[in-house]
Amino acid sequence: MAIDTSPSQVATSALQAIPFGSIIGGPLKACIEAQAMAAQTSWKFIQEVGLNTNPETGQREAINVSFQFMQNGHMAQLNVPLLTIVPIPYIAIQDIDINFKANISASSSSVSEKSSSSAIDAGLEASGGVKVGPFHMNASMKANYSSKKDSKATQDSRYSVEYTMDVAVKAGQDSMPAGLAKVLELLGSSLDVSDPDGTLEVSERTLSLNGNNVTLIATYKNGSGLFDPKAITIDGIEGNIDGDNKVFKLSNPSNYIVKAGQKQVTVTVKAAAAEQPAAAKG
Structure with a gap:
């Protein structure tokens, strides 16, 4: 009996049917969306914490922190932009590791068994006698016939499909864009000590x-x-x-x-x- 190859075909089809686009593209899409959310959070933080709207002109102005301290025996006041003394959240994804493992196994077995047996036992039995002179002879005859035939066929097919995926995302505080760094540099240069x-x-x-x-x-x-x-x-x-x-x-x-x-x-x-x-x- 030929080995059944259908399990192997089924396993191959299962491998081809694995949605690699979703498996790989899904985590990447999620990371891109997370990066966009991080950028929006940074912009929202700058607007809500570091900027204020002038009610007279409607212009956005940097919020300054002012406090007084003693300098050379006189009270002095320090004016510094708030954005230069608080950390701006700027989280960026640095590494994305996607590890995918597929384990597909298939097996097929076939067992064929055939057995036969036969037995023949022949004999003749007759009841009768013949007497010749001083001799007497009896004859008997018996005959039988038996035949046995057995057959067995077994087929076993197995297959399994297993796949696992590990996704590791590494993110951290990234360097600021050049434009934002320049803005903070200009704000830093505006630090001023004045008389209250x-x-x-x-x-x-x-x-x-x-x-x-x-x-x-x-x-x-x-x-x-x-x-x-x-x-x-x-x-x-x-x-x-x-x-x-x-x-x-x-x-x-x-x-x-x-x-x-x-x-x-x-x-x-x-x-x-x-x-x-x-x-x-x-």
């Missing part, structure tokens, strides 16, 4: 009139370290904003008080010196 009450500076404390008026330039940084020329005032004098400065034209000899926030500076304008009389001729 602001800083007011003027071009000169004492001015002399050499004509109709003299020019005074004033600069003011508020407690947050920002230039605020609009806050600079002199009572009775209008000034013009020029960039980060405010320019005043002073025409009368007097003492002028320049104010901004909690700061003030006194500027003295003196009259022009009288011309010296010509030396007498001898």
Whole structure:
């Protein structure tokens, strides 16, 4: 009896039917989706933690952390962008290992058995007698016949299919993109130590009139370290904003008080010196 090859064919078909696309593509797709979620989480963190919307202009501004400390016997204030002192979550998948193992076994066995037996026993038995002279003879005859035939056929076919898959994903804090690193570098350079009450500076404390008026330039940084020329005032004098400065034209000899926030500076304008009389001729 020929060996049945159908189990082998079934096993081969089972191997061909394994969904390799789903087995390999499924974990890869999940990793890509996880990476996209990580990027969205980073962007959401930057917007919710590091940025704020100015209610007046509607512009997004970096949130600064300000605190005061003692420096050289004076109280100073440190202003630093929040994004530069907190870690930004930027998780990236570094390695993906997919290990797949398929174990398919098939077996077929066939057993054929045939046996036969026969027995013949022949004889003749007759009952009768013949007497010849002083002799007497009896004869008997017996005959039988038997035959036996056995046959056995056995067929056994087995197959099994087993496959396992191990997926290992390694992720960690990745280096930031070049654009984000540059932004944080710029924010880091904006770190500033300022006076909590602001800083007011003027071009000169004492001015002399050499004509109709003299020019005074004033600069003011508020407690947050920002230039605020609009806050600079002199009572009775209008000034013009020029960039980060405010320019005043002073025409009368007097003492002028320049104010901004909690700061003030006194500027003295003196009259022009009288011309010296010509030396007498001898």
